[in-house]
């Protein structure tokens with residue numbers, strides 16, 4: 203495939219939804235695979251919806267996930283600026299072109315007039331060939347009237363002149379061929395009264411100016427694409443029209459309906475890459491990063507929301523995804539957002555991480571308790587537990603016993619396994635532990651095996667009690683490693699306390 207030029211074009215209207223990050227990922231993958239460019243363009247022409255901090259959020263999310271843009275507002279590039287609010291002149295000159303060629307026209311209707319028209323049509327009003335003659339615009343008014351209104355500074359918008367009775371064809375790699383009739387389309391506003399372009403105009407002008415070859419975006423933009431195609435035609439750019447690919451919806455965990463911001467809050471699952479606190483302090487959205495996800499695991503999970511490699515393989519590094527990805531393998535039907543699956547991916551990544559990389563996560567999960575731990579002990583903790591957690595904060599739950607005496611025991615282990623035959627002799631094992639000179643896992647194992655042989659006990663009769671006695675849990679990693687890490691005197695004292703409690707209970 204020839205090198206592509208693709209863009210991720212978010213609007214800074216709030217935190218970047220997880221679906222947005224998936225769009226960025228697919229664009230990135232295609233760019234890297236073909237040796238092309240991945241461009242970040244900020245679509246900030248809608249002043250009403252602009253949210254301070256949102257652009258910074260988008261950049262941070264891309265940086266954290268490792269999707270670096272080749273051209274962007276911060277890194278610049280040959281087609282900049284990459285923020286639409288800084289490209290007004292370009293849009294103005296293109297609007298002038300359309301007006302000149304009679305493919306667009308001025309409209310002076312006030313919000314009240316538009317509202318009245320909507321009401322008269324019972325909410326089905328469409329500004330189009332059938333209605334524009336009754337409205338106040340440069341199609342219905344005389345040239346001198348228009349000139350006067352303009353000279354008087356009466357606010358106006360510019361609308362696209364859509365000719366009725368024509369079909370618009372969209373070739374979409376994901377959806378196949380899609381046809382719209384211009385009868386369904388309205389005369390979209392291209393330039394607002396504030397002199398800023400609407401999404402439609404700015405998007406098309408920029409895609410053309412930035413030599414975008416493939417437009418990969420969410421399905422919600424498919425219906426806008428008909429207008430975009432009309433704009434390409436109006437500008438005479440049909441031959442440079444990009445390839446379109448509209449990505450399937452991301453569905454709620456139930457599979458019913460589109461995944462929304464509210465689903466995340468309702469279900470207590472993150473649907474944003476990073477946490478976000480909005481001006482309205484009550485809104486705090488949870489992020490995958492803060493929930494303890496490895497960015498690669500998140501990308502791996504997202505890659506599969508809409509795409510699959512056609513094989514059984516599930517774990518892909520970013521480079522692996524770059525090689526395997528293809529738009530042809532992107533499906534049409536919505537992809538269900540399954541948080542358990544996301545955690546499963548994360549677990550795979552964490553278990554493969556080097557202990558050194560996990561140390562900061564242990565420290566932060568156990569802050570301030572682990573602040574003064576030696577690096578050596580932190581590394582041991584990481585090794586011991588890295589295959590047992592799904593997200594980093596779970597380190598806290600797993601390792602807390604090393605810092606605080608557990609407040610209870612696993613009742614099931616006591617009930618099912620604290621048999622009289624074990625209870626009768628367990629003190630002997632504790633005494634052997636007390637007398638050990640060497641508190642390495644191997645030495646503890648040797649002492650334990652000697653005890654087990656003497657009393658004809660198996661691992662299953664002994665190890666659950668060791669874990670339960672020191673950590674209050676019936677299972678976990680190697681019991682000897684746990685004991686060694688906790689230290690000799692603390693282990694002995696906790697086991698003493700434990701057997702007293704268990705024996706008085708039975």
Ligand code: GLU
Pocket residue numbers: 210211212213245401405418419420423
């Ligand atoms: N600004 C649009 C958004 O917020 C971009 C859609 C597109 O990629 O054309 O998603």
